[in-house]
Amino acid sequence: MTQEVTLNAALEPIAGQRATIRIDGDRASIILDVTGLDAAGGDALEAAVRAAASAVPGIATVRIAQTAQRTTRRIIAVASGKGGVGKSTVSANLALGLQALGRKVGLVDADIYGPSQPKLMGVEGSRPQATDKLLDPVPTPHGIGLLSMGQLVPADQAIAWRGPMAAGALTQLIVANWGDADTLVVDMPPGTGDIQLTMVQKHKPAGAVIVSTPQDLSLIDAKRAIDLFRKAGVPIIGLIENMAGYACPHCGELSDPFGKGGAETAAGELGIPFLGRIPLDIAIRTASDAGNAAEAGAFREVAVRVDAWMRAA
């Protein structure tokens, strides 16, 4: 026992709470928690601990095993049945909103047919480097790392990339050097194809956010997207109604050319939470076109709800 006390005292200044020791005769077994250190840092710490432990009288052999708690990184998939409903706009703003709430966020643009995040996030034409065979997310001016299909697949070749190649590319975006990011927001392609299947089967999102516009047709499509996740056991965080009502660029007043409350009612009927309405707002569009995704007010409420869902999940 006393030897354990001596060893602990010797290691404390070097390893803090990281070392868990066991002594068996003249052998010390040490489990070293290297969470948050890179490989070189972990090895340096191990060497220092080994030296200190070996210097403790009566200890002849020192065995050290490194362990690390893997960052529990959760994937939030942003999906819709139909194209053009605002998934990419919502994904970018949700990522910014979650970051503003203190999360460490990465953004994945899985839309092989129309990758738009490099433009939205102001890093058009960027190409990721790789370290240890894994892609390094491209830093954006907003402080969020980005990996996009558009960085891997030349636009004119996207069609030929269906199937296994597209699925492989998705995996490269997800299994990447995301560092300490705790949340990956994934902008999904529209519909229910190979990318979606790989996403739900192989990379199991923590939850899915469904985007729809107020028109009935796209709600039917939204239902198709919801079914895909439900069948795979991925919880639906809720439905966002985008381009809901019109924000007057002059006075800011909201009007409802397509009627109001359709998506909220539909969410109720589908048994999923309603996450909020984003108005059709020229400012959202011009900010997006300028590569200037700026966390607009209406998105904040949505981000708060998604954040609350993540906390409770």
Ligand SMILES: Nc1ncnc2c1ncn2[C@@H]1O[C@H](COP(=O)(O)OP(=O)(O)OP(=O)(O)O)[C@@H](O)[C@H]1O
């Ligand atoms: N709330 C909004 N107000 C104004 N413009 C918007 C809004 N949401 C999206 N847009 C604009 O609508 C267009 C389509 O949006 P976006 O690219 O986000 O849709 P998408 O669902 O990702 O489309 P795709 O299926 O092609 O990937 C973009 O030009 C975007 O700037």
Ligand SMILES: [Mg+2]
């Ligand atoms: Mg898109």
